[in-house]
Amino acid sequence: MVAGSTADRVTTDDEEEPRTAFATALRSAIATSGLSLDRIQARLLARGASVSVTALSYWQSGKRQPERQSSLSAVRVLEEVLAIPAGSLLSLLPPPRPRGASSRRSRATTEQPLTFPLEALQALLEKVGAPNALEQHHQLKLVGLHDLCEIAEDGGQRAVTARAVFQAGADGQDRWLLVYAQGDPEAGPPVLNTLRNCHVGRAEVDDEHGLTVAELLFDRPIDRGETHLIEYSLTNPGPPYPECRNTHYREFRRPVREYLLEIRFDPDTIPTKCWQYSAHGPSAGASTSGLGQGSSPLDRKELTLDQGSGVHAVALDFGPGVFGIDWEY
Structure with a gap:
């Protein structure tokens, strides 16, 4: 067989990978907001967007980028939670790969x-x-x-x-x-x-x-x-x-x-x-x-x-x- 697969891009090296523009901007916005990942997750959930703390951590480190439609929708809400201009994070993401x-x-x-x-x-x-x-x-x-x-x-x-x-x-x-x-x-x-x-x-x-x-x-x-x-x-x-x-x-x-x-x-x-x-x-x-x-x-x-x-x-x-x-x- 095999395969399974997530819908988000991933790097797996033990060493930290160079951050993408999206990861750099997200990390900066999170730091400026003063919110912990747990609090960000709670505020996302209150607005109807379900994202795990693990996923948020991967996104800001550059290990993974949001690519599923549900993840992209969550990024829009994330921009609201972090009080940054609409589209400022989404515009940094590449087009999603075909799948399904x-x-x-x-x-x-x-x-x-x-x-x-x-x-x-x-x-x-x-x-x-x-x-x-x-x-x-x-x-x-x-x-x-x-x-x-x-x-x-x-x-x-x-x-x-x-x-x-x-x-x-x-x-x-x-x-x-x-x-x-x-x-x-x-x-x-x-x-x-x-x-x-x-x-x-x-x-x-x-x-x-x-x-x-x-x-x-x-x-x-x-x-x-x-x-x-x-x-x-x-x-x-x-x-x-x-x-x-x-x-x-x-x-x-x-x-x-x-x-x-x-x-x-x-x-x-x-x-x-x-x-x-x-x-x-x-x-x-x-x-x-x-x-x-x-x-x-x-x-x-x-x-x-x-x-x-x-x-x-x-x-x-x-x-x-x-x-x-x-x-x-």
């Missing part, structure tokens, strides 16, 4: 993976000793898959935990190849941890494209007809957490009997709407474990948040194709 289903459709093709060049993936496959992984007949069937994607307070992707069940079509099956595309390459690769019944073998990373390929070696080989369950996690450092462009999905090159996708949001940053989406048909994506960012045409269905600040969607006998959830604030 329409932008994903414009990028998707039937010959390329959804978030990175096919050549980049092929180079990593060769490094881990699996140059023919995309074309060869696989003797390991993915029976069931459960992804839990955790979204942090700043809207970035905190972690993904995956539980997969396989059935062997031949004797001696002992590994599965994970392909993961980070939605925000500048954030660096996530930390891969194996949690149950497997360990990491050969692994390679392409920093430029945010791409990771890793062997997940089973604790024991399984023979024809046997099943095997593994669990692993991909964790990102933060805050700020890597952008996920308000979506998380899997791209399947072969059918899966059952795919369960859960998105769990921070209680302080709840989206206003969520949808599941799917696109059927063959796609030259990042293998059964590839994670990408949408496809075309899309079937969409609105989802309802549960009491645990999350949503879920289930795909049965699905693939090839892309299945995911996206949301807006």
Whole structure:
């Protein structure tokens, strides 16, 4: 898979980044106002604009810039709260980048993976000793898959935990190849941890494209007809957490009997709407474990948040194709 994403631009270096014009002006206005971030947040909320203290801190430091429509609306209110001329902050922001289903459709093709060049993936496959992984007949069937994607307070992707069940079509099956595309390459690769019944073998990373390929070696080989369950996690450092462009999905090159996708949001940053989406048909994506960012045409269905600040969607006998959830604030 992967991806998740926030709608605000982010830098993730430990060292302080040079402030943008927006961040410099905001920091100066906050200092002049004499208000704490907590008091600014309270005054914003009283005017109907919900912005976390974390987001305000990121905005004034330059780690993140408001880009979602709701964030831009909040900046207008922020100008009132700070008693500065209308438009003095908004005029310093660059045009927002295209995002959402329409932008994903414009990028998707039937010959390329959804978030990175096919050549980049092929180079990593060769490094881990699996140059023919995309074309060869696989003797390991993915029976069931459960992804839990955790979204942090700043809207970035905190972690993904995956539980997969396989059935062997031949004797001696002992590994599965994970392909993961980070939605925000500048954030660096996530930390891969194996949690149950497997360990990491050969692994390679392409920093430029945010791409990771890793062997997940089973604790024991399984023979024809046997099943095997593994669990692993991909964790990102933060805050700020890597952008996920308000979506998380899997791209399947072969059918899966059952795919369960859960998105769990921070209680302080709840989206206003969520949808599941799917696109059927063959796609030259990042293998059964590839994670990408949408496809075309899309079937969409609105989802309802549960009491645990999350949503879920289930795909049965699905693939090839892309299945995911996206949301807006």
